[in-house]
Amino acid sequence: MDPDGNMVATGQEEFRGAAAASAAAAAGGGDGGRVHVEIVQDTIETQETDALVSPMVGHYYRSTRLGSILENIVGSRLTEDFDEAAGDEWMPGDFVLVEGLPRLPSNAVFFLDLIPWDGDDDGTAVQIIRLGINNILACCDDKGFRSVALPALGEGMVLSFPISLVARVILEQIYEYERERASSTDLSVRIVLLPENEEAKEAFTSVQEELQHKESRRIVLLGKTGSGKSHFANTIFGDDLFTTHHSANSGTVSCQAETKCINGVSTTVVDTPGFFDTRRSEEDVKPEIIRCLTECSPGPHAFLIVFKAGKFT
Numbered sequence: 001m002d003p004d005g006n007m008v009a010t011g012q013e014e015f016r017g018a019a020a021a022s023a024a025a026a027a028g029g030g031d032g033g034r035v036h037v038e039i040v041q042d043t044i045e046t047q048e049t050d051a052l053v054s055p056m057v058g059h060y061y062r063s064t065r066l067g068s069i070l071e072n073i074v075g076s077r078l079t080e081d082f083d084e085a086a087g088d089e090w091m092p093g094d095f096v097l098v099e100g101l102p103r104l105p106s107n108a109v110f111f112l113d114l115i116p117w118d119g120d121d122d123g124t125a126v127q128i129i130r131l132g133i134n135n136i137l138a139c140c141d142d143k144g145f146r147s148v149a150l151p152a153l154g155e156g157m158v159l160s161f162p163i164s165l166v167a168r169v170i171l172e173q174i175y176e177y178e179r180e181r182a183s184s185t186d187l188s189v190r191i192v193l194l195p196e197n198e199e200a201k202e203a204f205t206s207v208q209e210e211l212q213h214k215e216s217r218r219i220v221l222l223g224k225t226g227s228g229k230s231h232f233a234n235t236i237f238g239d240d241l242f243t244t245h246h247s248a249n250s251g252t253v254s255c256q257a258e259t260k261c262i263n264g265v266s267t268t269v270v271d272t273p274g275f276f277d278t279r280r281s282e283e284d285v286k287p288e289i290i291r292c293l294t295e296c297s298p299g300p301h302a303f304l305i306v307f308k309a310g311k312f313t
C-alpha cells in the first residue's frame with residue numbers, strides 16, 4: 001500500500017497542486033507538470049502504483065483476463081465494492097473506480113468499459129479507448145494520483161484490437177492529454193506488457209520513439225558573436241542554461257544543446273558559436289557545424305538568425 005496514505009491526503013494534494021499552479025502563473029506562465037510514459041514487461045496486478053486500469057466489456061469486470069486475475073487476488077470484496085461503486089447507468093468509455101481493495105499493492109482500480117474492435121482504425125471502438133484514457137488520466141489528476149499502470153487496453157481475445165493499433169492509440173492519447181493538461185505535478189503512466197509478448201513490446205517501443213521525435217521541437221540559433229544568441233536561448237527556457245559573454249572576443253566557442261519541456265513540448269535549442277564571424281575560417285567552423293546538426297537529429301525544425309538591434313549604416 002502507499003506509505004503516504006494517498007487516499008486520506010487527497011484534499012491536501014489538490015491544495016498543493018493549486019498552489020504550485022498559481023505560483024507558476026505568477027512567475028509568467030511556466031511549464032506544466034510532465035506525464036512520464038514508461039513501457040515495462042511485467043505483471044500488472046503486482047504494480048505498486050496509485051492506480052491500475054482493468055478493461056471490461058458490458059460493465060462486467062470479469063469479462064477480461066485481468067478482471068478475473070484481480071478477482072482471484074482480492075476475493076469476494078471485489079464484487080461487493082464494484083457493485084457499490086458502479087452506477088446503474090453507464091456508457092462505453094466510462095470507468096468504475098474501486099479504491100482500497102485488500103491484497104493489491106495498488107490503491108485503486110479503474111475498471112474501464114470498452115467495446116470490441118469494429119475493424120475501423122478510427123471508428124467508434126478506437127474513439128472509446130481514447131475517451132476512456134482521457135477520463136482516467138483526468139481523474140488521476142483530480143484525485144492527486146501520481147502513478148497509474150495500464151495494460152495494452154483492447155488487446156486480447158475479447159476486445160481483439162490489433163496490437164499495433166492499440167500501441168498507437170494509447171500513446172497518442174497520453175501525449176494528447178499531456179498537451180491539454182492543467183496540473184503542474186508530474187504523473188507517471190506505466191504501460192505494463194506481458195513478459196512473453198515481444199510483439200507488443202516492439203509495437204509500443206517503435207510508436208513511442210516515433211511520437212517523441214514528432215512531439216519535440218528543435219531550433220538552431222545562428223548569428224554573429226555578441227548578437228545575443230545565448231541570451232535569447234536563456235530567454236526561451238526562462239533559465240540561465242547558456243553562458244552569455246560581455247566581450248565580442250570571448251563568445252561561445254562550441255555548440256551547446258539543451259532540452260527542456262515548454263508547455264508540454266520537449267524543446268531543444270542548439271546555441272552555436274559565431275559561424276558568420278569573418279575571422280573564423282571555413283575549415284575551422286565545419287566540424288562544429290556538423291556537431292551542431294547531430295545535436296538536433298533527425299534535423300532542426302527552424303534556424304533562427306539573431307541580430308543585434310542597433311543603428312544601420
Ligand SMILES: Nc1nc2c(ncn2[C@@H]2O[C@H](COP(=O)(O)OP(=O)(O)O)[C@@H](O)[C@H]2O)c(=O)[nH]1
Pocket residue numbers: 223224225226227228229230231232243244245246247251252
Ligand atoms: N540589453 C540587452 N543585452 C543583450 C541582449 N541580448 C544579449 N545581450 C547582451 O549582449 C552580450 C552578448 O550576448 P550573448 O548572448 O553572449 O551573445 P552570443 O555571442 O550571440 O551568444 C551579453 O552581454 C548579453 O548580456 C538584449 O536583448 N538586450
Ligand SMILES: [Mg+2]
Pocket residue numbers: 229230231243244245251252271272
Ligand atoms: Mg554565445
